[in-house]
Amino acid sequence: MLRKETHFEICNLTGPRLLKVITVDEFIQKGLAVCAGEASFHDLLLWLPAATLQDDPQLLSLPVGGFLVPDALTTPTQDTLLVLHSPKEPDVVQPGDVVALTPNSTLVRVLYRRGSDSNLLFMTDRCNSLCLMCSQPPKDIDDHWHIEENLRLIDLMDPGEENLGISGGEPTLYRDGLLEILAKCKTVLPQKSLHVLSNGRLLKEPSWIEALAALQHPQLSWGIPLYADNATEHDHVVQAPGAFSETIQGLYNLARAKQIIEVRVVLSRLTTQRLPELAHYVFRNLPFVRHVALMGIESTGLARKHHEALWIDPLDYQEPLSQAVYFLANRGIPVSIYNLPLCLTPPHLSHFARQSISDWKNLFIDACQQCAAIEHCSGFFKSHTDRWQSRGIHPLSIEAFGAYARSAH
Ligand code: SF4
Numbered sequence: 001m002l003r004k005e006t007h008f009e010i011c012n013l014t015g016p017r018l019l020k021v022i023t024v025d026e027f028i029q030k031g032l033a034v035c036a037g038e039a040s041f042h043d044l045l046l047w048l049p050a051a052t053l054q055d056d057p058q059l060l061s062l063p064v065g066g067f068l069v070p071d072a073l074t075t076p077t078q079d080t081l082l083v084l085h086s087p088k089e090p091d092v093v094q095p096g097d098v099v100a101l102t103p104n105s106t107l108v109r110v111l112y113r114r115g116s117d118s119n120l121l122f123m124t125d126r127c128n129s130l131c132l133m134c135s136q137p138p139k140d141i142d143d144h145w146h147i148e149e150n151l152r153l154i155d156l157m158d159p160g161e162e163n164l165g166i167s168g169g170e171p172t173l174y175r176d177g178l179l180e181i182l183a184k185c186k187t188v189l190p191q192k193s194l195h196v197l198s199n200g201r202l203l204k205e206p207s208w209i210e211a212l213a214a215l216q217h218p219q220l221s222w223g224i225p226l227y228a229d230n231a232t233e234h235d236h237v238v239q240a241p242g243a244f245s246e247t248i249q250g251l252y253n254l255a256r257a258k259q260i261i262e263v264r265v266v267l268s269r270l271t272t273q274r275l276p277e278l279a280h281y282v283f284r285n286l287p288f289v290r291h292v293a294l295m296g297i298e299s300t301g302l303a304r305k306h307h308e309a310l311w312i313d314p315l316d317y318q319e320p321l322s323q324a325v326y327f328l329a330n331r332g333i334p335v336s337i338y339n340l341p342l343c344l345t346p347p348h349l350s351h352f353a354r355q356s357i358s359d360w361k362n363l364f365i366d367a368c369q370q371c372a373a374i375e376h377c378s379g380f381f382k383s384h385t386d387r388w389q390s391r392g393i394h395p396l397s398i399e400a401f402g403a404y405a406r407s408a409h
Contacts, residue, residue: 004113004360006092007106008068008084011077017101018111018149019045019065020156021093024052027062034096037155037188041065045084047095050074068093084108098156100149111153117163118358121150121181124169129199130239131225133266133303133310135383138169147177154184161191172202179211186217193219195262200224201243203250212257221260223293224251227271229281237270248285255288262291267340268310272317279324283331292328294321295356296339300383307387314344315392325352342377342404344392350404357381371395373404 022034022044032039044064050071053059057075060067066082070093073085084101087108093099096114112119123146127138157164164185171178178196185194194217202208212220224247227237231244254261263282265271271278275294282289296314297303303310314321321337328335329352337345338356345353355378363382368374373396396404 003089003092005107005109006087006089008088008093008108009073009086010101010106010108011083011085012080013082013101013103015103017065017082018152018156019043019099019101021045021047021068021095021097021099022064023047023095024059026095027064034158035156036159037157037184039155043156045082045099050085096158098153111149112157113360114158115160115162116359118165118360119157119162120165120167121153122146122167122169123150123171123178123181124173126173127168127170127199128173128201128240129170129243131266131302132237132239132270132306133268133297133301135298135301135303136169137301144174144177147174147181150181151184154181154188157189157192159189159191161193164189164192164194166194166196168197170199170202171196172198172200172208175202175208179215182215182217182220186215193221195221195223197223197264198250199238199243199247200250200254201240201246203253204246206253208250209253209257212254212259221262221290222254223262223264224254225264225266226251226278226282227265228274229277230274233270233274237268251286251289255286261286261289262293263289264293264295266295266297267312267314267317267321268297269312270310272312272320275317275320275324276327279327283328283333289333292333292335293356294324294335294337296337296378297388298339298361298381298383299385299388300381311388313390313392314340315390318346322346322349325349339378339381341379341390341393342373342401343371343394343396344390347403347407350407354378365389365393367393367395369395372398372401376401376404 020035020043026034041063042065045066045068046064048067048069050069053075069085070090077083097110098112100109100111124143125139228234234244235241325335337353357378361382362379363384364379
């Protein structure tokens with residue numbers, strides 16, 4: 001599990017900065033072309049191992065925004081140069097990454113990690129729902145500044161084909177900013193597919209249809225949560241009266257705008273008993289849905305507070321899970337199981353299971369260390385604790401994993 005932030009010794013930081021880390025070789029070979037969009041040398045943070053710097057101190061005269069020494073600094077530098085050195089965790093920041101620096105803080109945040117499929121444009125901490133299992137409880141603040149930061153971040157990313165998520169909070173709360181970001185991604189990062197996570201409620205406004213249709217992004221998809229086949233139960237999970245109706249209207253508007261739609265269901269005590277009915281509902285009423293993701297719960301944020309209401313051992317919902325999965329799959333709706341350990345997934349469902357947990361949040365517990373499936377299993381969220389642990393967790397032998405592998409083909 002590689003974290004997304006670490007502390008450095010930072011010299012001469014005079015204001016907030018977003019910087020692209022680049023090696024000397026890349027600087028010579030590609031220059032500003034390492035950035036997908038508009039950038040200047042001032043946006044670059046040159047990667048200079050201490051040994052390289054000792055051999056060639058003249059490198060400090062290159063006209064870049066700053067220098068990153070990924071080990072201890074042994075060569076004196078001018079007291080006007082921005083220099084980061086002596087990271088607490090040396091692996092966290094690597095060449096190609098885009099990092100954010102804040103004055104009076106030694107924390108360096110990785111906002112873009114080269115080559116990762118887990119990169120995210122974080123839109124806001126605000127939300128118009130208050131889901132019982134929200135992993136990131138909303139904050140009632142004005143954080144429009146994320147829009148400007150994301151627009152800049154897009155410029156500094158690598159061009160290339162990785163997936164890019166857009167998330168919050170609720171991204172549609174900043175409608176114009178979101179549309180601006182989607183348009184910029186289409187122009188600057190045309191090879192990257194985008195996946196927006198939204199509760200879909202504000203998408204009930206018909207004006208979204210025209211705006212999204214005009215955008216014509218060929219690789220834009222939406223992940224919209226639906227927790228029940230009825231308003232009472234869905235609205236209870238998201239703690240917002242009227243939300244079911246709004247989300248359904250939002251889904252229809254996305255379909256009218258010819259968007260790619262995924263329905264997401266977080267598996268909890270409140271959502272698993274009627275999974276087969278929810279699968280029927282999706283098939284009958286939302287036939288345009290391209291994918292259904294059935295997702296193990298992340299045991300953090302508000303989920304911790306609502307443990308008693310939410311927790312159900314995955315062994316105890318295998319039957320409704322199987323029914324829902326096969327109902328959808330047999331009718332041509334692609335379906336995946338996310339965030340569930342393989343040892344809790346019956347072998348006949350294993351070909352629906354995905355390694356879905358972002359690399360920086362992923363954890364394997366002690367029991368996993370002897371497991372033949374560890375390379376193929378989603379494992380756990382790093383927030384995992386004993387009270388969220390199934391009685392069924394057990395390392396799979398090579399023979400047992402063979403049954404999973406055979407079932408997957
Ligand atoms: S024991 Fe094996 S199958 Fe179970 S969670 Fe760990 S790695 Fe996955």
